Amino acid sequence: MQKLWNINRWGFHFRNPISNYYIVETITTTMNQVIETLVTHKSIRHYTDEIPSDEVIETIVQAGQQAPFAHQLYSVLLSRNKERNPFSAPLLFTICVDSHKFECIMAKRNWKIKTNDLTVLLFGIQDACYMAQNMVIAGESLGLGTCFLGYPLTTASTIAKEYNLPKRVFPVVGLAMGYPAEDPPPRPRYPLDFVLFEDEYPELNDDRIAEAMKIMDEGYLSQGYYRKINYKIPLQDGEETFTFTDYSWTEHICRKLGQWHDSLEDQKEQLKACGFFID
Numbered sequence: 001m002q003k004l005w006n007i008n009r010w011g012f013h014f015r016n017p018i019s020n021y022y023i024v025e026t027i028t029t030t031m032n033q034v035i036e037t038l039v040t041h042k043s044i045r046h047y048t049d050e051i052p053s054d055e056v057i058e059t060i061v062q063a064g065q066q067a068p069f070a071h072q073l074y075s076v077l078l079s080r081n082k083e084r085n086p087f088s089a090p091l092l093f094t095i096c097v098d099s100h101k102f103e104c105i106m107a108k109r110n111w112k113i114k115t116n117d118l119t120v121l122l123f124g125i126q127d128a129c130y131m132a133q134n135m136v137i138a139g140e141s142l143g144l145g146t147c148f149l150g151y152p153l154t155t156a157s158t159i160a161k162e163y164n165l166p167k168r169v170f171p172v173v174g175l176a177m178g179y180p181a182e183d184p185p186p187r188p189r190y191p192l193d194f195v196l197f198e199d200e201y202p203e204l205n206d207d208r209i210a211e212a213m214k215i216m217d218e219g220y221l222s223q224g225y226y227r228k229i230n231y232k233i234p235l236q237d238g239e240e241t242f243t244f245t246d247y248s249w250t251e252h253i254c255r256k257l258g259q260w261h262d263s264l265e266d267q268k269e270q271l272k273a274c275g276f277f278i279d
């Protein structure tokens, strides 16, 4: 299966499946404004001082709410405190799993929640993530830049205090937003045939894995991504042998999932502080 288009900062580049060359085209039957917004997405980490209006904010959150939901098990926190927000973003949303709200509704109907907390959390994360991504698309379609932030999962207890969250509300993801002060190129993605598996999951042979790694790594290296931000995740064991010439995306992600967050107890503590118990 061929990926028919690719993008870089100069626009859409369509791949010629035979020569493997990228040729620039402007019109295709599957391109429209929505698809264009989606495929030109890039996370923004530098923002101008311009403050998005209340109308813009409300439109974005309402567009988020129109995401499909199973239970609407979410709430959105907003901070306009630029000084406190990551990247000094004018807006910081924190999207939370919120079972509190629904349990209030249940009480009105003389019901008590019976579903176990892990399942509630998984249901809530589904709802919260669709809502959050809708907000990203809405924001970007209005000319704003966005960047998700993963820290709430491991700092939930602090966020709970900061925003005075009731029990049964668990912050899942942060979302910085504002008008962009940078225009980075879109980041690469795995090739389509490493993601879309029709009818059955294929054998991931060495060639297939190498091809996916190459596309990701060469994409990040050619943008000088880690060199520009001058950051490598430190190794917990062993000496650093990588330079910015070969410190690539797959190495970066390996250093996260290969080193961090091994303690289930730590995660359970964060959940417990928010009133969720996983045993």
Ligand SMILES: Cc1cc2nc3c(=O)[nH]c(=O)nc-3n(C[C@H](O)[C@H](O)[C@H](O)COP(=O)(O)O)c2cc1C
Binding pocket: 041, 042, 043, 044, 045, 147, 148, 149, 150, 151, 173, 186, 187
């Ligand atoms: C759940 C989640 C957590 C993320 N956390 C962070 C973060 O803590 N810091 C950051 O700079 N980017 C964060 N990102 C943004 C990713 O780094 C970014 O989406 C990814 O590198 C792909 O780049 P792109 O969004 O520009 O296409 C996060 C993205 C997601 C979906």
